[in-house]
Amino acid sequence: MSKSRKVIVSCALTGAIHTPSMSPYLPVTPDEIIAEGQRAVEAGAAILHVHARDPETGRPDQSVEAFARILPALKETGAVINITTGGSPFMDVSERAAPALHYAPELASLNMGSMNFGLYPMLARFPDLEQQWERDHLENSRNVIFKNTFEDIGFILDNGGKNGTRFEFECYDIGHLYSLNHMTKLKGLTGPLFVQSVFGLLGGIGGHPEDVQMMRRTADRLLGDRYQWSVLGAGANQLRIAAMSAAMGGHIRVGLEDSLWAGPGEKATSSAQQVLKVGEIISGLGLTIASPDEARDLLGLKG
Numbered sequence: 601m602s603k604s605r606k607v608i609v610s611c612a613l614t615g616a617i618h619t620p621s622m623s624p625y626l627p628v629t630p631d632e633i634i635a636e637g638q639r640a641v642e643a644g645a646a647i648l649h650v651h652a653r654d655p656e657t658g659r660p661d662q663s664v665e666a667f668a669r670i671l672p673a674l675k676e677t678g679a680v681i682n683i684t685t686g687g688s689p690f691m692d693v694s695e696r697a698a699p700a701l702h703y704a705p706e707l708a709s710l711n712m713g714s715m716n717f718g719l720y721p722m723l724a725r726f727p728d729l730e731q732q733w734e735r736d737h738l739e740n741s742r743n744v745i746f747k748n749t750f751e752d753i754g755f756i757l758d759n760g761g762k763n764g765t766r767f768e769f770e771c772y773d774i775g776h777l778y779s780l781n782h783m784t785k786l787k788g789l790t791g792p793l794f795v796q797s798v799f800g801l802l803g804g805i806g807g808h809p810e811d812v813q814m815m816r817r818t819a820d821r822l823l824g825d826r827y828q829w830s831v832l833g834a835g836a837n838q839l840r841i842a843a844m845s846a847a848m849g850g851h852i853r854v855g856l857e858d859s860l861w862a863g864p865g866e867k868a869t870s871s872a873q874q875v876l877k878v879g880e881i882i883s884g885l886g887l888t889i890a891s892p893d894e895a896r897d898l899l900g901l902k903g
């Protein structure tokens with residue numbers, strides 16, 4: 601058994617930010633999302649971060665029924681299933697939390713603060729969006745607040761925690777790490793805390809190396825050895841941020857939810873392509889990609 605450090609690769613398959621006519625490779629239907637999940641796990645992903653969509657329009661769909669069409673097959677892959685509670689920033693918290701509270705997964709995402717969620721700059725990047733709702737989705741982000749109050753966070757922690765679900769704590773800024781530290785104390789949460797630092801989403805922290813170092817240093821100071829650190833870089837930041845994390849003792853999240861790209865101007869043909877690229881970075885640094893069970897051990901998941 602290799603003694604080199606294990607790096608957990610999470611893969612976010614489709615999300616609720618990107619829309620169908622931005623990329624022909626964005627999975628929309630249940631079959632497409634399932635096939636993408638299977639490919640991502642074959643490529644080395646240990647955790648699948650799952651959103652659902654309406655198969656006709658591609659609109660984000662946070663209903664329990666929509667998840668029923670994808671979860672069983674994704675579970676068959678053996679990967680850790682991480683159900684979103686972020687849904688889309690245009691949804692309210694009870695709608696967003698419903699699937700994770702219903703299916704009691706090993707892992708669910710939990711967003712650690714309210715914030716602006718600027719998607720509208722993508723209007724310039726994608727001038728030929730086919731459906732009106734796609735244009736509205738970006739345009740309306742000028743005035744949306746991704747609401748995650750301490751009460752909302754407490755609601756998801758309490759009700760999800762009852763099911764033995766643990767959390768992917770999405771921290772989009774330094775303040776979110778302080779909120780996480782506060783909530784862990786308030787709720788008596790024990791480690792390992794799975795911290796997912798989000799870089800480069802407009803409204804949160806940028807993707808500069810100093811931002812990455814600042815997040816890491818602050819997490820070390822506040823959370824000490826109670827956490828496992830992972831990163832995701834939005835859009836063109838993805839692979840660069842991933843490489844920094846691997847070199848800084850962290851884990852990595854990729855997938856078409858977070859970035860449609862495989863390189864400058866090159867659309868990724870699947871999330872698996874991004875998983876393979878970070879796999880090369882990981883082995884290039886003499887590290888080893890973690891299996892789903894190794895990820896469960898590292899994160900103290902219920903299995």
Ligand SMILES: C[C@H](N)CC(=O)CC(=O)O
Pocket residue numbers: 612615617684685686687709710711770798801834857858
């Ligand atoms: C930047 C990512 N889309 C954040 C995310 O994945 C939120 C969630 O699903 O809870």
Ligand SMILES: [Zn+2]
Pocket residue numbers: 612615616649651684686687709857
């Ligand atoms: Zn998500």
